[in-house]
Amino acid sequence: MLVDSHCHLDFPDFAEDLDGIVSRARAAGIARMVTISTRVGRLQDLLAIAERYDDVYCSVGTHPHHADEEDGIAPDELIALTQHSKVVALGEAGLDYFYDNGSPEAQARGFRAHIAAARTTGLPLVIHTREADEDCARILEEEAAKGSFRAVLHCYTGGRELALKAVSLGLYIGFTGILTFKKSETLRAIAAELPPDRILVETDSPYLAPGKFRGKRNEPAYVVEVAKVLAETRGVSLDEISRQTSENFFRLFSKVKA
16 A cells, blocks of 8 residues: 655646546555645635545645745634645645745745644645755744644655754655656665655656656656655665555544545
């Protein structure tokens, strides 16, 4: 059994093939899928998908690319939206300095609002961070000092220092198909070093198809390829990685039915 802890089933790439996507994931042994929110204003689209399939859940949040568009959403508003049984996480929220799609100020405000909602609800926050290691670490430390919260740094591509800082704060690290790329030696070294109880696998589909599927549309079934490389990187069997990452998922996403 594996879990795809981060996909985007509401994206147009999947619109004409959603039943097939879910069926192929099930056939590949993917027991749960979490379709991740990028705009609070589109939550109903995610809920429609999550309600359609028993093994699909969703989050609610604002991606940093849309931080200006949804600037000012308060923690209380996010908290209210998590009452639905299929909403099992907050985010994805965080910092992205690679693209100029959201002002740093709005991104930081949104990041902190999502952390506050995660702290209050006990639900995990899905964190997007890219080219923002120092500011991300600083915000995580400052917010952790106000009270603990649960989170995963998804699609990890940052440096070793941020990964270890996150783990020291009790957070998790999620790996995607990027782990399988030939030039990802540094990322694999980080993956090999992390504690076994802090790692997750995901696709971030429809993006970042792993290995032999690179260049094609990604989908949840392909999380198996990420798990294979993670197992090889850590020197354990695929069965062991499947067990570890699934246990970690259900521990972190504790609202999801095991």
